[in-house]
Amino acid sequence: MVESSEEAGPRDGRPIVVALCASAANTRSLVHLLQALPPRPDTAIIVVLQHRETLDAAAFGHALAAAGHEVSVIERTMPLVPGRVYLPEPNVIVSIEGDHFQLRPAEQRFGERGTIDSFLVSLVGEMDGRTISVVLAGTGSDGTLGFKAVKEMGGIAFAEETEESRAGELAASNIPAALADAVLPIEPLAERIRASIRQLGSKTGPDAHLDEAEASTVLASIAAVLRNKTGHDFHGYKEGTFMRRIQRRMQVAQIDDNAAYVDYLRAQPGEAQELFNDLLIGVTQFFATRRSSSSSNAA
Template sequence: MDGANFPVVAIGASAGGLEAFRTLLAALPAESGLAFILVQHLDPSHGSMMAELLAHHTALTVLEAHEDMQLEPDHVYVIPPGRYLAVRNGAIQLSRPKAGQAVRMPFDFLLHSLAEEFGERAVCIILSGTATDGSVGARAIKAAGGLVIAQDPEEAEFDGMPRSAIATGAVDLVLPLAKIPEALAKYSGHPYLKTGDSDVALPAGDGALKIIDLLRKRTSHDFTLYKEGTIGHRIQRRMAMAGIEDANRYLELVTKDPAELQRLANDLFINVT
């Protein structure tokens, strides 16, 4: 896979998004090793001051995105008004919506490109907003092995976007803004993201095989015929979210927590549908 070899975090919002962006960026460390792309629904007929406004609230470098701009870690890229944004070979690609397009989904557009470009290194965060932008793209991120986070709808100023995403079943974590940086650090620092290979083997040790047996016994689904790479990838993805690097420790978790075992089973189904 060409392009950036660090995690890329897409953050989408519409109504109420500016304040949510400010709060989240202020809580992020200056050196996380992540790149961030912000998609806010903006009036296409006016220039945007968003990059300047957000720069005052974070130690990260905040830039308005431009064509062919190379992504760098510890940078925040803000979508310009009236554009779609994708990433190809680690560089930003901008385009205009098709003439007469009634409903614009710029966040979905970005998420599909990140899923294809970055796989497990793609992260989607859905913040305050109305309507459904991000819900379709979130499924693409999860199917590619990435992480999907939604702001807690009870906290969001407008809960339409996070609730819509949650309803798809693609959201891995529902968190208040204050807890998102910790989740990002836990996930991005896990060895799962460093393999760079979707066809990974099962985690070392016999814990992974016991996890598969536990899935068969407790969920009524037999995954033994699945490709080892598929199962290994999904187990390691769940381990990354839990901040666990040893398969036997994760076995202890799923043995004690039926909800986590079911989440793993659900992840396996999403991967093949």
């Protein structure tokens, strides 16, 4: 059954992309999410799996079909079409280029492929922030770099709650949950994904068009709040990037109205720091850090 929506298809021709990332060694949470996410004509779901060769593809396909999903096996240069669930073949690395899938052989050893990172990083610049990325438990550190990239482009990053996250041990961790916008048990996670899809699919969502005067007013108000709360002045910050970061925080906070977000920013403890952190995200720096760390470990 297709979830009701005001949209007959993707708004402005751009699909919402939900990337569900997991290990094929344990698909219980993944299947649960897919069963809890009804097909929508404006949304494409892409399943990105570590250890894909261990998946019982027949049982997985049957479970998805019972939930009303049409499953498409990803082929090279296949266009990304909303309303479907996409699944890769074993031993390939999947990426998105210009709304089409690209595939390359997985040449690295198991555990060193960065299957999730490679896919999520490829989304940067392609989906224009209309991305919800979810990393489920059991993937190790794969997806951490991807979450950094997703947040850089304005997308949302969610993770499944684990024993480690429940213990509050994420600050020094290198797993994706340490960078997630929300870390939730599977049932609340499913509801949060549904809510985010509805918000992105709404005509009045946070990426709805603002004219130049409206945008300037919103940016000036938010820059003033940031200056008062953080001591940093973002007046003159590149407007497109500034607005994209604001819209991302609005999606995380599940707020559609710009004026309401300004009020939320003023009143909510910690939100100014969260927006400030988003404004300072740098994927290039993160790549350099990872390379430097890898070189040190090799030495």
